Amino acid sequence: MMRSIRKSKADAKTILAQPVESHLSDNQKQAVMKACELIAPTWPLDELIAVNPWWEMRDMPFTKVSAKVSALRKAQCLMPKSYFQEVWMETLLPDHLEQAAQDLGKDFSVETLERYLIEDDERSHWHNISDLVDSGRDRKYKMAWRDEITHQVSQFCADFFRFKENEGCYGRTYSGLYSEWLGTTRQDMGIEILMAEDGLTQHFLDLPEEPETLLATALVELRVSDDVVTDYMQALLMDVNGWASWVAYLRWQDRLSGYDNQLMIEFLAIRVAWELVLWRHQRDRDRSVFNELKVMWLHQMNILPELIRMHEVAQEKLWVWQRASEIAYQTNVSQQLKHSSDRAESETPSEAQTVLQAAFCIDVRSEVIRRALESQDARIETIGVAGFFGLPIEYHPVGTDVSRPQLPGLLKSGIKVSPLLPELTKQDASAKLNKKARWIEWGNAAPATFSMVEATGLMYAFKLLRNSLFPHDYEHPVNHLPTSDSFELTQDEAELSNEQKADLAAGILTAMGLDRHFAETVLLVGHGSSSCNNPHAAGLDCGACGGQTGEINVRVLAFLLNDSAVRETLKKKGIVIPDNTRFIAAMHNTTTDEFTSFGSEKVSETVKKWLSQATVLARQERAIRLGLSHLEQNEVHARIKRRAKDWSQVRPEWGLSNNAAFIVAPRHRTRHVNFEGRSFLHDYDWQQDKDLSLLTQIMTAPMVVANWINLQYYASVCDNLVYGSGNKVLHNVVDGCIGVFEGNGGDLRIGLPLQSLHNGNTWMHEPLRLSVYIDAPLEAIAEVAANNEVVRQLIDNEWLYCFCWDRDGSVERFLSSKA
Structure with a gap:
């Protein structure tokens, strides 16, 4: 029997027909969909945030997930x-x-x-068909199929997922993933030559045109029983885990917008297609070898549940x-908390004495600088909140149509923020951007491969020399666009009313515990980092701000809270901000520990002195981990500044390495504890949270973000090959921001580079699951867990530990299954 298919748009080829199963059964479809849901997303480099790579398997105990992915x-x-x-x-x-x-x-x-x-x-361990075929392949003279498949799929994806104008959802923007791959592969005669396998191309020509048909055909032909489908499909996706994670990100973004897409199914079909091609190729090439392959394959499927159980026991x-x-x-932490409780009881803070309040992100790096600042004066109060400061915003700078999210990746932005600027400034910014865009467009055009280098090569040589001899700070390009101290906030194209602004402000102040008393100066401190020539730079910025600095968030919040009209409306809601209280937006540079303030409201000389002295103390503490503690203070300062600007520096700072705890309690209960930069600190007073809405918010958002960060670092240390991004020195960026290759190919690398975790001699991150200590009654914690499935899963399946920290200092572990 013969049938015709298109080999390309230009011509067609007659090929031999193969048995085709057109549809998946209900059980098969359910099993395939389940496998596709097991891959966690990875964010692009310019919005890089830490992600728990096992997030989509949180409904299983960590021990069972460990056994499964190991097998x-x-x-x-x-x-x-x-x-x-x-x-x-x-x-x-x-x-x-x-x-x-x-x-x-x-x-x-x-x-x-x-x-x-x-x-x-x-x-x-489990072996895919490509692995079984490799076991009988002459590796001295022939490339491994696993390597070729990974390289071919990866290079195709790098080209296919290049930036395209968004068509409303990624499912439409990147439609036709499988068919595009199929058309490309059918025309690529190089694979057959490279692998020295005559007749290989014919098997690509024989593949079904539709992804579901391909999957159905492969499952029948490979004799995959329904009870093995999910595990087999998961094994194939993990074979190209980096690109599977990127596809999961596109799906995640579509779902935030109320869409769904089939990209993961199509991506899986590509990997399954390779299995089917190799199966057929072995069958037609050598029947006796194929029979051995078939016996090994069928035996392996029969013992897969037993294999996973064996890994669990082992x-x-x-x-x-x-x-x-x-x-x-x-x-150690419990002992410190017990001691701190005893001391806190005898040192009840006086609200009337507070002269400075400073709200910081809960980031573990803030713990060090908060301690340093508090040590300057007993009347200084610091507050820990999620680094996006409760603003569900995306920032839309002038002069451009693009915007960037400034909130956790778990959430969808609801408010668009733009700076209020004179029209002339907007036109100037737009003109500069258009000029730069034309320059980039010229550089990316094919004819410019030689002409641009010829015309500008010498200029770039001087630029390289300048950057080597006179290093300077590098920032996100959007940060170079003009901004202001006043902003327009819109939702669904309509400007927020004064009432809406006040509602937003009230919710934020209540969450911060700032709805009852105010110091004369309230610093709103976002954070960011300084490094250059660093593709993963966004990973050092604020994860709660979507991998951006917190500058926009604190500037917008200061704008809202200093607005007299907003303050008047807040009075009606029971929140009275004194007339002499001023909110000042500021930034903490986590690389250098320096502070920068913004806006017309000036920081007093006393506060400036406190901040400066806190910077010195924080630097001295961080110098220990940077190997600089033997140097004098001035030299430490110079070295740290140099690290931030040195484009050959692979370790500008240690980021959130060694994070291990998350404390949810009033700051006065932990003020005298040195957590050594290992703890997230979130302020919370359960006595002011009668309906548990604040505790629910903390346990379903900041605690989850902390879990993502914690297990991203954990996974990148335990298995950097699978869950980390390898050696920074070898990184090549894929299409500007998608991710990195280690070298010139292989899978897309996710997670953290080795240099972010290891100093060359020892690990700088101790892989421990997050220990969460909550100052609230056990019944309150139990109620939040009972009402939120994700929280229950994280606690009961031991993706983190949850402890109730009582006012008497006692610590009791909480498990909702035993509550």
Whole structure:
């Protein structure tokens, strides 16, 4: 039987027909869709935020997810035995191991657990068809199929997902993913030549035209039983996990806008197509070899549940070691909190004495500078809030049609913010942008490959020399556009009314605990970082602001709270801001620990002095981790400033490395605790939260963001090959902002680079699950968990630990399954 298909738009080719199953059964479709939902998103470089790579599997216990990804992809959720050998009897003690074994219900002695660390630990793993074919391939003279598939799919995706004008949703913008790949691959004779496999191209010509048909045909032909479909599809997606994560991001964004798309199904079809091609190619090439392949394949599918269970059992002792590490840290924190509670009871703060209030992001880097600032005067009060300061905004600068989100990736912006500027300034900004756009367009045009280099090469040589000898700060291009201290806030194309602005302000002040008393000066402190030649720079900025600095958020909030009309309306809502209170927007540079203020409201000389002295103290503390503590103060300052501007510096700062705790409590209860820059600090007073709305907000938003950050760092340390982005020095940026390749190909790399986690000698991040301590009654925590499935999943499946911290200093672990 013969049939015709299009090989390209220009011609057609007659090919042999293959058995085709046109539709997935209901069970198959459900299983395929489930696999597609298991991939967490990765954000583009210019909006980079930390993501829990196992987020879409949070409905399963972490231990079971660990076993599954280990069996399917050799992905690791635990540190190797060698790591625990190093910390044993240093930070990890026998008592910690004994308690960990008891907590996990395991009857392992300390001696058994010690012996385990020196035992061999070989386990078999799942193999995709491409892996099985590779096992019989002459690797001395032929490239591995796994490498070729990854490279081919990755290079195609890098070209296909180039920036395109958005057509309302990504599903429409990037429609035809599978068909585009199929057409491209059918015309690529180079694959057959490179892999030295005659007749390979014919099998691509035989593939079905529709992704669902391809999937249905492959599942039948490969004899994949319904109970294995999800695991097999997940294994294939994890084979190209970087690009699968990018597709998940496009899906995430569409869902925030009320759309959905089929890009993940089409992407999966591409990877399944390669499996089917290799299966057919082996069948037609050598029947005896194919029969061996078929036996191995069918046997593997039959034992897959047993294989996953074997990995779960094999990891039991390693989980005891991991739990013991977390107990060691939690024991220390609990002791500090107990001591702090005793001291806080005898030092009740006086609202009347407060001369400065400073609201910071909950970021762990803020913990260091807050301590340093508070040490300047007992009358200084600092406050911890989510770094976007409760503003669900996207920033639309003048002179451009683009806007950028300034809120957590979990949320969708509802308000557009634009600076109020004179018309002439807007026209000037637009003209400059158009000029730059024409320059970039010329540089990207094919004919400019040689002409632009010939015309401007010498100029760029001087630029390279200048940047080497006279380094300077680099910022997000949008930050160079003109802004102001006044803003227009619109929602659905209509400007916000004074009542709406007041409602927004009231909600923010209440969440900050600033609805009852105000100092004369209230600093609203956003944060950002300084580095150059750093594709991952946004990852050092504020995650709660969508990978941007918090400058826009604090400037907008200061504008709202200083507005006399807004203040008058707030009075009607029971919030009275004294006439002499002024809100001042400021920025904390987490790389240099310097402060910058904005707006017409000036910081007093006294406050300036406090901020300057806090900068010195914070730098001294951070100098220890940067290896600069042996230097004099002035030299430390110079070195840190240089790091921020040095385009060869791969470690400008340590970001949120070593994060481990999230404290939800009034600041006066933790003011005397040194968390060593390892804790997120969120202010909260349960006695002012009768309906638990604030606690619900904290546990469903900032706590989740902290979980994302914590497990992004955790995963990037445990398995940088799968969940991290490798060596910074080898990075090549994909289409400006999609992500990076390590070298000139391979999969899209996600997660954190090695240099953000390791100083060349040792890990700078200790991989511990987040320990959340909440100053609230156990019943209140239980009620929030009962009403929010995501919170229950994170707690009960042990993606984080949740503790109730009582006013008497006692700490009790909370599990909603035992509440």
